[in-house]
Amino acid sequence: MVQTLGDSTILVRFGSRLDENANRRAIGFAAALESEPVAGIVEIVPSLVSVLLRYEPLISRHQDIEGEIRLRLLGAQEERIGSIHQIGVRFGGDTGPDLEEVSGLLKLSAQEFVSLHNALPLRVLATGFAPGFVYCGFHHSALVLPRRDKVRALVPSGSVLFAAGQTAIAATDIPTGWHVIGHTDFSNFEPDAEPPTRLRAGDSITFEVA
Secondary structure, eight states: OEEEETTTEEEEESOSSOOHHHHHHHHHHHHHHHHSOOTTEEEEEEOSSEEEEEEOTTTSOHHHHHHHHHHHHHSOOOOOOOOEEEEEEEESGGGOTTHHHHHHHTTOOHHHHHHHHTSSOEEEEEEOSSTTOEEEEOOOGGGOOOOOSSOEEEEOTTEEEEETTEEEEOSSOEEEOSEEEEEOSOOOOOTTSSSSOSOOTTOEEEEEEO
16 A cells, blocks of 8 residues: 655555564565665655655655556565574563563463574564664564553663564663563664664574573
């Protein structure tokens, strides 16, 4: 679905809910536009199931941009082959206060949960929400819990979060309703670097015990 947002933005949506197919299509479409740019588009922002496109309305006409986007959507969408990252996590303890509760709700020991959590690589589904924040998925259906009922006012950067069949990494201090299961020294946000983030949608991550 192609939607117009204001006078300089187009949203291309690949699904109404988060699933594997919609996410892969959004990532692939964004990667295709980056490798073969559409004239006039100045920013490409992939999200979980959509891609936001910003263009310069004083230079490019909306109908021309939208027409080209619709033509591109008719073609095959190749999946982006991303980089592979290994990220060490200190699970539990003071920096992972929800680990015991999470494992208990899933009827697992903490050790069993960590083993299952780390068993398979996860894809980077999207980045955003806060600088460097990264969503990774999808876990097996046996590792699915909703978010917490209460939001924590602040968790520190490096917090490893778990909810809704995903693991997330906070790159800055943020409030969150996700379960906090550990902490990593890996940083996905360096404001003075170009680009400022190391992880991109479509990359693969293997979590391991630090």
